[in-house]
Amino acid sequence: MKSIRVCLAGVLALGLLGAGVAAADPAPTAPLAPSETKTFGDWTVRCYPIASPSPCDMYELLANKQTNQRVMSLSIAYMPAGDKHVIQIAVPLGIFIPNGLVIESDTYTSHVMPYRRCDRAGCYVERLFENADVTSLGSAAGSAKIKIVADNGKVFEIPFSMKGYVDAHGAMVDLARKKTAKPSTPPTTPPATPAHPTP
Numbered sequence: 001m002k003s004i005r006v007c008l009a010g011v012l013a014l015g016l017l018g019a020g021v022a023a024a025d026p027a028p029t030a031p032l033a034p035s036e037t038k039t040f041g042d043w044t045v046r047c048y049p050i051a052s053p054s055p056c057d058m059y060e061l062l063a064n065k066q067t068n069q070r071v072m073s074l075s076i077a078y079m080p081a082g083d084k085h086v087i088q089i090a091v092p093l094g095i096f097i098p099n100g101l102v103i104e105s106d107t108y109t110s111h112v113m114p115y116r117r118c119d120r121a122g123c124y125v126e127r128l129f130e131n132a133d134v135t136s137l138g139s140a141a142g143s144a145k146i147k148i149v150a151d152n153g154k155v156f157e158i159p160f161s162m163k164g165y166v167d168a169h170g171a172m173v174d175l176a177r178k179k180t181a182k183p184s185t186p187p188t189t190p191p192a193t194p195a196h197p198t199p
Contacts, residue, residue, distance in 0.1 A: 038171055041164020045172045047179060054079040054086065056176040058168040060160055070122070072146060072158045076129060076169070080177045087129035089113070090122045091148050091158070099149040101125060105140035105162070108133070138166050 034046035036056075047056040057077035063070055075088040091101065097118070103110040110133060116126040137144065145157045 036175070038168075039164075040168035040171065042161035043164045043168035045168050045175065047175050053081055053180070054176060055179040056172045058165075058172045062158065062160060072160065074146075074160060076134065076172075078169075078173050078176045080173075080180045083131070085129040085131060085134050087113075087125065087127060089125040089146060091124075091146065092122050093118065093120075094151055095123055096149040096151045096153065097123065101149075102147045103137065103144060104147055105137060105144035106142060107139045108136040108144070110137075134169065138162075138169060140165075 032048055032050065035049040036047040038045045040058075042060055044059050045056060046059055054077040057075045059073065059075045061070060062072045070090065071092065073088075073090045077086050077088075078084075079086065089101065089103075095101075095115070097115050100112040100114045102112055113125045113127060115123045117124055140162045142162065143159050144162055145159045148156050148158065150156060
């Protein structure tokens with residue numbers, strides 16, 4: 001259990017930095033800007049200039065068109081060393097925390113995902129996301145949705161796009177593997193053998 005907690009804490013650092021969320025300090029902090037981004041449909045692959053077990057993620061943001069405030073964001077990061085994924089979902093405040101949330105598409109329904117924490121900007125699911133779930137979610141024919149329960153008991157569905165999901169995932173995995181690969185050690189040249197004088 002301890003190794004899982006350590007692993008998860010390291011991977012979640014990417015999501016917290018990318019979202020501009022302070023894990024311990026309540027003072028507002030500027031989000032860490034990605035050093036590389038690529039867009040695939042409605043998903044963005046982001047890689048960050050930090051040493052991390054998961055240097056890249058795939059990200060989708062839904063914002064209110066009038067206020068430009070975040071309605072929901074979803075980030076999936078990949079950790080090459082353990083061939084694992086971690087997911088971070090941010091939803092608005094005012095939810096009924098004990099009910100958690102569920103991701104649902106025409107081909108996939110997740111288990112109930114508990115909230116890990118809340119701050120002034122919203123509430124967050126942060127957890128390992130099984131490889132089988134990543135694949136099953138990617139098989140959706142259309143859009144998917146996140147189902148949340150408000151504190152008044154009303155169920156809300158927040159739709160998000162699956163356009164570009166598969167391509168974004170493939171690019172994220174490739175980039176993450178390249179960025180965490182250990183540089184190959186050049187072969188050492190044996191010392192030159194001193195020439196022996198000819199008798």
